[in-house]
Amino acid sequence: MSNHAQMHLLIFTIVVLLLYTIAPVFAAENSQKKKKDITDYSDVDLERLYMEWEKNDQDKLDDDDDDEMSPHKRFPKPLDLKEHEGKSPEDFLKITKKGQTLFMFVNIRDPSSPAKKSRVFTENYTELFRSMLANNHVVAETVIIDDDRAIFMFQDGSQAFEAKDVLLRQKQVTEITLEGRQYAGAGATIKEEL
Secondary structure, X not given: OOHHHHHHHHHHHXXXXXXXXXXXXXXXXXHHHHOOOHHHOOHHHHHHHHHHHHHHOOOOOOOXXXXXXXXXXXXXXXXXXXXXXXXXXXXXXXXXXXXXXXXXXXXXXXXXXXXXXXXXHHHHHHHHHXXXXXXXXXXXXXXXXXXXXXXXXXXXXHHHHHHXXXXXXXXXXXXXXXXXXXXXXXXXXXXXXX
């Protein structure tokens, strides 16, 4: 081998060795940069991270997959009217409200003194009714809006009709308003007797 070829081989070997010794140093610096504490991220860092996540995301949402979409963006499922023929209007309403948010207004009064409104009584019995419904796998959120009135919010509107049937039997409930219809509760008869 000539001196010239040996010199090229020697230079090539030195360059390769230098690359192998310097590369881990750069890799260590890059890995330290990536291991930045999340509390130190700026808005720009978070946006860059989000864009990288979206670019590498293998699970794209299908238009048909409504489960992961927020409730207000979901499309209602088509309803087969022939399948539900002969059912009562309330059963039909229950079917159409499945999966939709529904509000129910409930009037609550103390049966021993129905003329008196009591916020404490309403709060106590609203919480009791909410836990009673939860024990029956009916999920509701409650908000007191007046001394004798509460809102029950159901994420699955079909559960509101089951809750209505249960609450109407309670002697503390005087009236329920659901989908524009008013229903007299067991407490309404006590109120009328006095």
